[in-house]
Amino acid sequence: MPLKVLMFGWELPPYNSGGLGTACYGLTEALANQNVEITFVLPQRVNVKADFMKLVFADLEGFSWPDFQLNPYDTLKLLPPGVNPELARDLVAAVHLYAKRAAAIAKKGKFDLIHSHDWLCFPAGVVASDVSDRPLITHVHATELDRSGGNGTNPVVYAVEKHGMDKSSAVIAVSQFTKNLLNTYYQIHPEKVDVVHNGVNTADFDIPVDDANPLQTLKDAGFKVVLFVGRLTLQKGPDYLLKAAKRTLEYFPNAVFLFVGSGDMESQLINQTIQMGLSDRVMFAGFLRGKLLTQTFRSADLFIMPSVSEPFGITALESVAAGTPAIISKQSGASEALGHVLKVDFWDVEEMANQIISVLNYPSLHTALKVNGKAEVKKISWSAAASKTIDVYKKVLSRKK
Amino acid sequence: MSAICFYFQVHQPYRIRKYRVFDIGNSHEYFDSPPGDRLNNLEILQKVARKSYLPANRLFLELLHRHPRLKLAYSLSGVVMDQLAEYAPETLDSFRELAATGRVEILSETYYHSLSFLYSKDEFAHQVRLHDQKVKTLFHQIPKVFRNTELIYNNELGRYMEKMGYTGIIAEGAEHILGWRSPNFLYRPVGTQKIKMLLKNFKLSDDIAFRFSTRGWSEYPLTAPKFARWVSAVNGSGDIVNLFMDYETFGEHQWEDTGIFEFMRYLPGELLKHPDNYFVTPSEAVKKLPAVGELDFPFFVSWADIERDVSAWLGNPMQDDAAGKLFALESAILKTRDNQLISDWRKLQTSDHFYYMCTKWFADGDVHKYFNPYESPYEAFIAFMNVLQDIRMRLEAVSKSKKITPKKIITSTQ
Structure with missing residues (x-):
């Protein structure tokens, strides 16, 4: 008998705003391949292709894709005017509405387990677990502490997170880094938390670079391209990279820094770039996805993930899978999984610049990181993550008996 | 007996x-x-x-x-x-x-x-x-x-x-x-x-x-x-x-x-x-x-690792690059007769520097990791190559002042 899992998510690609959707897709596909029967619930009806599982839409009223994107990372963003205030006045209200709908969905089928991804889906998971009397597993991809970068943590979100984890039979953390944080700031006992690193489908990033490669002009002009991919927010540390860029360019003028992504720091970063006199070497490309993003990964010379607090950081795996060496912050979960990358404290701008210049300057270093990294990242697969997840399922179910 | x-x-x-x-x-x-x-x-x-x-x-x-x-x-x-x-x-x-x-x-x-x-x-x-x-x-x-x-x-x-x-x-x-x-x-x-x-x-x-x-x-x-x-x-x-x-x-x-x-x-x-x-x-x-x-020892044998060969020190692109560039400086360095420069250059020849750059099994953690004081082979390589670059600059300075024109000093790092 296959395991039947009712899973609550918030987004799936291509309708995703970050790593949460990517992770849910990669993990569910691999779980399905290992004979887990998944019913995956999304808050809204979207045109997602995922024929390996059953999709259910909670049809929350008050907002719809893509006119309004409920970004899981913008914890306090208000809905546009004209929306029925009884329904989804803000993100927190939407989360609770999602939980209400979860009761009916859970009653409709028979499941062995409930599995909920991040705080947005925790209340839904708790309700589903209550009405069906099935154990709940909460899966932490990021916490409010990561998102706020230590500034202005939202107490409501924190409370939702803690309540969800307290009500769970087991918690899955995407890294030891996150597990430690759950223990320190949420008082979740380490024995209750299992670490399951994210993975990457390396084949998706092993595509040839063609004319769609947006960096070709820069490369033809003799520039080395240093790539940042992520939201432009405090958590992701783009401001540290900007400082390192200035230091790098003093020694390596033929470098270009490309920031891919958007976020609330965007205008601040652009202003800083101008003030620092770097506007001809630092570029902001906005949000890229799909083939364009993959081509960008592949044709960059170096990828940097300078995050201040990064529960995992799938982009690091994607970059290495694409054959582009990576420098990643030590304050990240990915740094536990990857050995063949350079690691740096996000605040150590001097060392970051030292590493950037070295990779651009020494071709044998670039080659060694590329070759060893590609070999290593093959082992950090979604199927490995799925196997570990199934172990957690089995552990919880055996306890229940 | x-x-x-x-x-x-x-x-x-x-x-x-x-x-x-x-x-x-x-x-x-x-x-x-x-x-x-x-x-x-x-x-x-x-x-x-x-x-x-x-x-x-x-x-x-x-x-x-x-x-x-x-x-x-x-x-x-x-x-x-x-x-x-x-x-x-x-x-x-x-x-x-x-x-x-x-x-x-x-x-x-x-x-x-x-x-x-x-x-x-x-x-x-x-x-x-x-x-x-x-x-x-x-x-x-x-x-x-x-x-x-x-x-x-x-x-x-x-x-x-x-x-x-x-x-x-x-x-x-x-x-x-x-x-x-x-x-x-x-x-x-x-x-x-x-x-x-x-x-x-x-x-x-x-x-x-x-x-x-x-x-x-x-x-x-x-x-x-x-x-x-x-x-x-x-x-x-x-x-x-x-x-x-x-x-x-x-x-x-x-x-x-x-x-x-x-x-x-x-x-x-x-x-x-x-x-x-x-x-x-x-x-x-x-x-x-x-x-x-x-x-008959037709190829190099050593006492290291299971392989008992030289692959702990040479063979990966960083090791070969570092050693090749180091020894390429030999005649130019010796010509300077600058004892400090020569001694620094020779200290870089010590096998341990290349051992620290070894990536065999690095991620799995083993004897190499135990004996490596650097955080990774890559950091060992970066420090070494940066020093080598400084040695090159000193070499140029000494050569100029002594009016020696070595045939070939590699000034680029490429």
Whole structure:
């Protein structure tokens, strides 16, 4: 008998705003391949292709894709005017509405387990677990502490997170880094938390670079391209990279820094770039996805993930899978999984610049990181993550008996 | 009759500090990590001296007094002798005390514990001579037996050392070379007339050096009587048992609480209980024992890793790049006659720098990681290449001021 899992998510690609959707897709596909029967619930009806599982839409009223994107990372963003205030006045209200709908969905089928991804889906998971009397597993991809970068943590979100984890039979953390944080700031006992690193489908990033490669002009002009991919927010540390860029360019003028992504720091970063006199070497490309993003990964010379607090950081795996060496912050979960990358404290701008210049300057270093990294990242697969997840399922179910 | 030959390797490199791009042109201090840093050479040397060299020297001195027939051999790299003189002079004195017993032989090696034989014979020969002079000054001995860095050996080295006048050379008793033959005899390197080869008995040596404290090992715990029995069993089927190991085995690789010092305290007595056992130094063995046959080492063999080849130091793109660029500077550097520059360049030749760049099994965590003071092989490479870039700039400056125009100085890092 296959395991039947009712899973609550918030987004799936291509309708995703970050790593949460990517992770849910990669993990569910691999779980399905290992004979887990998944019913995956999304808050809204979207045109997602995922024929390996059953999709259910909670049809929350008050907002719809893509006119309004409920970004899981913008914890306090208000809905546009004209929306029925009884329904989804803000993100927190939407989360609770999602939980209400979860009761009916859970009653409709028979499941062995409930599995909920991040705080947005925790209340839904708790309700589903209550009405069906099935154990709940909460899966932490990021916490409010990561998102706020230590500034202005939202107490409501924190409370939702803690309540969800307290009500769970087991918690899955995407890294030891996150597990430690759950223990320190949420008082979740380490024995209750299992670490399951994210993975990457390396084949998706092993595509040839063609004319769609947006960096070709820069490369033809003799520039080395240093790539940042992520939201432009405090958590992701783009401001540290900007400082390192200035230091790098003093020694390596033929470098270009490309920031891919958007976020609330965007205008601040652009202003800083101008003030620092770097506007001809630092570029902001906005949000890229799909083939364009993959081509960008592949044709960059170096990828940097300078995050201040990064529960995992799938982009690091994607970059290495694409054959582009990576420098990643030590304050990240990915740094536990990857050995063949350079690691740096996000605040150590001097060392970051030292590493950037070295990779651009020494071709044998670039080659060694590329070759060893590609070999290593093959082992950090979604199927490995799925196997570990199934172990957690089995552990919880055996306890229940 | 079976001879027993102990040889201990003593070596510590000058580890390169975290030397950043921004230091190039601004600082020529490559080896002076701040206190408390994992790369601080003074602190590492003093720690190893305290935990290993000093107590081991004291023990062996005591054993030499107790057993008049006991004999030992040491090889000390030039860079460890320099560091001992500067950071732990009392430890250097205790090595001299050992040598003064007349029953401790000091072997020859390259001063900088370098891979120079693989890149430049001239540089290699020069470093061997430098080393022998140092040994003569400190220990009043002229070495007759040579051991190359990490026991890296091939036929060419055997022939080369015979030409340089050495009577013996040390190599790993590697199974893939020996085949059915035993390491417990002396051999003659292919293409030589007189020089003889001593082979490490890696099984018995590694029982002490690596397995001594391994609880999962079927022979754990290893006692002196048991080990002496194994050595004595060679009687009748071999001339000599060569027990070659890093000196740091005592107190550093095997900590004091494993009982390694107590084991060693009783071992000579246990070995001498067997009437046919006797101790020799390598040069005595070469004089006394015949070479029973020729041994062919067509490719390089070393005492490292399971592979017993040179892949711990060379072979990955970073290692080959770093070593190639380092040795490409040879003639230009030597022409400057700038002693400080030449000595800095030579310190970069020490094999450990390349070992730290090794990526074999890096992510899995193993012996390489344990012995690597850098966070990763990549950081080791970055520090090395940045230093090399500074060396190049110094070379240019000196060459200009001395109006030497070296044929080719590589100024680009590409």
